[in-house]
Structures are given as structure tokens and as C-alpha cells.
Amino acid sequence: METYYHPQDLNKFAEMGKGNPELWEKFLAYYNAVFAEGALTEREKALIALAVAHAVQCPYCIDAYTQACLQQGSNLEEMTEAVHVACAIRGGAALVHGVQMRNVAQKLSM
Amino acid sequence: MGQSLKAQGRPLASAAEQLRILSTPNGFPPFERTMAEANLFPLHATGITVLQINVGKLCNQTCAHCHVDAGPDRKEIMSRETAELCIRALAQTDIPVVDITGGAPELNPHFRWLVGQARALGRHVIDRCNLTVLLLPSQADLAEFLANHKVEVIASLPYFRAAQTDAQRGLGVFDKSIEALRKLNAFGYGKEGTGLLLNLVYNPVGAFLPPKQEAIEKQFKRELERQFGVVFNRLYTITNMPISRFLEFLLASGNYEGYMQRLANAFNPAAAAAVMCRYTLSVGWDGTLYDCDFNQMLELPLGNGAPQHIRDFDPAKLHTRRIVTANHCYGCTAGAGSSCSGATAKTSP
Numbered sequence: 001m002e003t004y005y006h007p008q009d010l011n012k013f014a015e016m017g018k019g020n021p022e023l024w025e026k027f028l029a030y031y032n033a034v035f036a037e038g039a040l041t042e043r044e045k046a047l048i049a050l051a052v053a054h055a056v057q058c059p060y061c062i063d064a065y066t067q068a069c070l071q072q073g074s075n076l077e078e079m080t081e082a083v084h085v086a087c088a089i090r091g092g093a094a095l096v097h098g099v100q101m102r103n104v105a106q107k108l109s110m
Numbered sequence: 111m112g113q114s115l116k117a118q119g120r121p122l123a124s125a126a127e128q129l130r131i132l133s134t135p136n137g138f139p140p141f142e143r144t145m146a147e148a149n150l151f152p153l154h155a156t157g158i159t160v161l162q163i164n165v166g167k168l169c170n171q172t173c174a175h176c177h178v179d180a181g182p183d184r185k186e187i188m189s190r191e192t193a194e195l196c197i198r199a200l201a202q203t204d205i206p207v208v209d210i211t212g213g214a215p216e217l218n219p220h221f222r223w224l225v226g227q228a229r230a231l232g233r234h235v236i237d238r239c240n241l242t243v244l245l246l247p248s249q250a251d252l253a254e255f256l257a258n259h260k261v262e263v264i265a266s267l268p269y270f271r272a273a274q275t276d277a278q279r280g281l282g283v284f285d286k287s288i289e290a291l292r293k294l295n296a297f298g299y300g301k302e303g304t305g306l307l308l309n310l311v312y313n314p315v316g317a318f319l320p321p322k323q324e325a326i327e328k329q330f331k332r333e334l335e336r337q338f339g340v341v342f343n344r345l346y347t348i349t350n351m352p353i354s355r356f357l358e359f360l361l362a363s364g365n366y367e368g369y370m371q372r373l374a375n376a377f378n379p380a381a382a383a384a385v386m387c388r389y390t391l392s393v394g395w396d397g398t399l400y401d402c403d404f405n406q407m408l409e410l411p412l413g414n415g416a417p418q419h420i421r422d423f424d425p426a427k428l429h430t431r432r433i434v435t436a437n438h439c440y441g442c443t444a445g446a447g448s449s450c451s452g453a454t455a456k457t458s459p
Contacts, residue, residue: 011371043325070314073321073329075271 010060043072047082054086111280112172114181115355122358123179125409132352132437136367138374141437148379153388153433155401158425160390162209162450163188163196164403165218167395171240173266173279175313175356177407180213187213192397192420193220197227199423209390209450211238211403216252229259236262238450241290242283253290257297262307264346264450265291270333274315291340300342309344311452317365319376319445320347323453346452349373351404351441373440381447384454387433393420401433403450404441410434 017024035045046068053061069079115123122128145151166187169180200208208228215221215237228235237256244252256263265287269275272284279287291308294300300308310330314320327345334340350356352369360366387401397420400406411418416431447454 037325041325043321043329067318070316071318071321073312073326075269075274 005059007063010063013060043069043074046072047074047078050079051082051086054083055090111182112174114167114172114179114183115358116179117181117183120358122354122361125407128353128357128438129408129410129436131357131361131366136370138370138437138440141435141439144374144377144440145382145435148377148382150379150382151435153382153385153435155429155431155433156388157429158203158205158389158391160207160209160386160450161196161200161205162211162390162392162403163193163224164211164392164394164406165193165213165215165221165224167213168217169213169240170217170243170246171214171280171283173240173355174359175278175350177351177354177356177404178213179354179407184213186395187218188220188395188397190220190223192393192395193224195397195420195423196224196393197231199420200228200233201231202423203425205233205391207234207236209236209238211450214240214243216243216249222255225255225259225261229261234262235259236264239263239265240279241265241267241287244290244293245286253293253297253299256294257299257306260305262309263294263299264309264311265294266311266313267291267330268311268313268315270330270337278313278315288338288340291334291342292338295339295341300340307344308342309346310342311346311348313348313350317350317360317363317369317372319372320349320448320453322446323347344452346450347446347448348450348452349441349444349448351438353404353438354407370437370440373444376444377440378443378445378447378455381445381453381455382443384447384449385433385439385442386449386451386454387442390450391428397421399423399428401431402442404438405434408436408438410436 035042046065049061050065050069053065066079142151145153167178167180167184168182168187169184170182172181210221210224212218216239225235243249266279267275267287268278275284275287276282294308297306298304299306312320312326312330320326323345326347330345334342352360352373360369390402392400392402392406394400394406399412399416399418399420400410401412412431413434414432416427417424442448
């Protein structure tokens with residue numbers, strides 16, 4: 001079935017550099033620096049990236065960072081907890097807006 | 111416990127079938143072309159510092175990724191005569207390291223003789239141990255024997271949790287491995303100042319590359335000590351080679367093409383220049399000579415005029431021999447590289 005998302009497109013990511021090599025190089029240098037070991041380990045950063053990938057629901061990122069997490073030595077329990085962190089923040093973000101709903105409802109109600 | 115591919119009559123029990131699949135173009139360039147582009151083809155040996163002796167395919171485990179297709183149903187083991195030829199060859203040289211592998215090498219009835227002879231010649235001896243063999247009733251004194259002979263133990267433990275380890279090596283293997291590690295620790299293995307080296311081998315439980323060796327070693331040390339009170343010296347990361355049972359897994363799970371492309375994309379010239387076949391001579395259970403244990407399992411013996419059997423051992427013809435390569439060699443050149451002593455390059459591309 002035709003779909004906007006094709007797994008093989010992940011390997012074409014670098015083609016984005018063809019439109020503007022300078023910006024692509026800058027992005028890549030920044031991206032690689034972000035994921036290099038620093039105050040956080042590469043393994044920890046990959047777990048954060050996995051959680052964010054779920055929060056932004058990017059199938060390419062989920063594919064890439066599932067692989068990256070396994071490759072960095074993380075296990076399924078850790079990765080599942082990371083996804084729950086994304087889920088809790090997304091769920092919490094929805095729920096906390098309930099306060100706005102309550103504010104509006106209270107203002108309108110007698 | 112499962113059966114070997116050979117006992118099951120599976121097509122991939124045949125080395126020729128494995129080579130046919132590996133040589134079929136599938137989205138990655140031929141290894142030899144990639145090596146040529148890195149000015150590394152043809153590849154030549156630089157000497158022999160490791161004599162790796164595979165004493166047979168008999169094993170008490172049937173691991174899902176085993177490149178040997180070893181198991182309890184495999185009966186191919188090295189005879190005393192062939193073991194004597196190995197020692198005779200060793201005595202002609204100053205090769206410093208004898209690396210004994212299998213199967214479970216300790217199950218070969220001549221294993222202890224081989225260890226004793228190599229140690230008597232003053233060589234450093236490595237036993238590639240699956241750990242659970244130490245708990246077999248017939249091997250109750252094995253840990254003591256290894257310690258008395260100051261044999262370095264390199265033991266397989268793919269993860270510090272049971273689920274992952276058992277998925278690769280068989281149900282219950284993790285708990286037994288921990289018991290065996292404690293036994294080795296009790297004899298002083300892995301402890302500072304004893305001179306008894308206990309090194310572990312990590313290999314991925316699936317179709318992905320290993321992590322940085324230093325990073326995963328830290329994790330293993332912390333977790334094994336915290337959870338089980340187990341200590342060890344070094345952790346070696348080894349990439350799963352796309353042959354035999356791991357190849358079967360790759361094909362059955364639809365991961366073959368992606369895995370091969372991942373290996374090829376991660377080709378690292380620094381790792382390729384440091385591959386273990388350049389300083390290793392591998393001897394098969396029947397005395398046939400190979401560039402490495404993987405070529406051995408693919409039945410790719412030494413070529414290009416080099417002696418093909420240990421009885422014809424001739425250091426002069428072996429030291430700079432041309433290495434036999436094929437597409438499976440991507441397994442040793444990806445990322446930080448992979449060898450029987452772990453990563454071979456300091457940095458990944």
C-alpha cells in the first residue's frame with residue numbers, strides 16, 4: 001500500500017544535504033556533537049532520543065534510536081521505561097491543560 | 111536443548127550454501143572492492159603471534175548465534191595425533207600465544223594434555239570457555255586445573271541479565287554462568303594480583319553492532335559486581351559474524367539484507383588494517399590450516415600456495431601469506447572492529 005513513510009527513506013537522510021550543503025554540514029556537526037559522550041553517556045543520550053522520538057512520533061527516529069539503544073547496550077526494560085517517560089509527559093501535558101478547561105468552565109458557569 | 115543445523119539437515123549446515131548466499135549481491139559492495147578502495151587488497155599476514163587451535167565442534171550448549179554450529183550432537187574433535195602436530199609446530203617457533211577454542215574445548219579428551227604441553231613450552235594459553243562446562247560433573251576439577259596452569263580464561267557472557275543471555279545461549283545458561291564465574295573468582299580469577307586473567311566476551315543479542323568496548327565494560331563491571339559479586343578483568347566486544355546459525359537467524363527474521371548493509375556501511379579502514387587474521391594462524395580439528403576460525407567454519411583453507419595442514423607447518427611460508435577473504439569479513443571490519451580479543455580500532459568512522 002502507498003504510504004508517506006518508507007523505511008528505506010531513512011538511508012536517504014543525507015540527500016537533504018543536496019539542497020543546501022552548508023546548512024546540512026552545520027546541522028550534522030551540531031547533531032554529532034550533541035550525541036557524543038559528555039556529561040551524559042552516549043547510551044543515556046540514545047535513551048533520551050528514543051523517548052523524544054516517541055513524543056514527536058517520528059517513525060524514522062524510532063527505528064534509528066531503537067537500533068542505537070540496543071547498540072549502546074541498553075535493554076528492552078530500559079527502553080520501555082524511556083517510552084513510558086515520553087508517554088507520561090505527553091499524557092501529563094494533555095491533562096494539565098484540563099486546568100484551562102476548568103478555568104473556562106468556572107468562568108462560564110453560574 | 112536444540113540441535114545443530116547439521117543434525118537438523120538444514121541447508122545452511124553446508125559451508126557452500128552459506129558462501130553462495132554471502133556472495134550474492136544484496137545492496138552492499140563486495141568486500142574485496144571495499145578493501146581495494148582502502149588500499150588493503152590483497153591483504154597479507156604480518157606474522158604469527160597467535161596459534162588458535164579449534165579442538166572440535168562438540169559442546170554442551172547449542173547457542174543461537176554459534177558460528178561453529180557446535181553442540182552435543184557434533185562429534186568432530188581433534189585427535190591426539192593432530193594435537194601432537196600442533197605442539198610440534200609450536201615448538202619450532204616462538205609464537206607466544208596459544209588460543210584453544212571449540213565447541214567447548216575442555217570436552218576434548220586431549221585438552222589438558224595440549225594445555226600442559228603448551229605451558230611447558232612457556233607459551234601463554236587461552237581457554238575460550240562457555241562457563242557452563244565448569245559445572246559438568248566430569249569437569250569438577252577444571253577451574254583448579256586452569257588456575258594451576260595459569261591459563262587465561264575468555265568466557266562468553268553476552269549480557270548481565272538472564273533474559274538476553276538465555277535468549278542467545280539457552281534457558282538457564284545465565285544462572286549457571288554466574289555460578290561458574292563465582293567458581294573462577296574463588297580460585298582467584300579476575301582478581302587483582304593473582305595473575306589469573308578472566309576476560310568476558312560480549313556479543314550483541316540480535317542484528318545490531320556492539321557498543322563501544324570501554325562503555326559496555328563499565329556497565330558489565332558495575333552490574334555483575336553489584337548484582338552477583340562477580341569480578342573480571344576485561345570485556346571484549348565481538349560482532350556477530352553473518353555465518354552459520356546467526357546467518358540462519360538473519361534470514362529467518364528478515365534482517366539479513368539490513369545487517370549486511372549495516373556492516374558494510376560501518377566499514378572502518380583502521381579496523382580492517384588490524385584484523386586478527388594478519389597475526390593469527392587457525393588450526394581446524396582435523397589439522398587443516400585457516401586464516402581464522404570463521405574461514406574455518408566456511409571451509410576456506412589457506413590459499414595462494416601456503417601449507418594447508420599442520421603437518422606441513424612452515425613458518426617461512428606462513429608469516430606473510432595472502433589472507434583469504436570474502437563478504438563475511440565485513441563482520442571484523444565494522445565500527446570499532448572485531449576480533450577474538452575484542453575491538454581492534456580506537457575509533458569508529
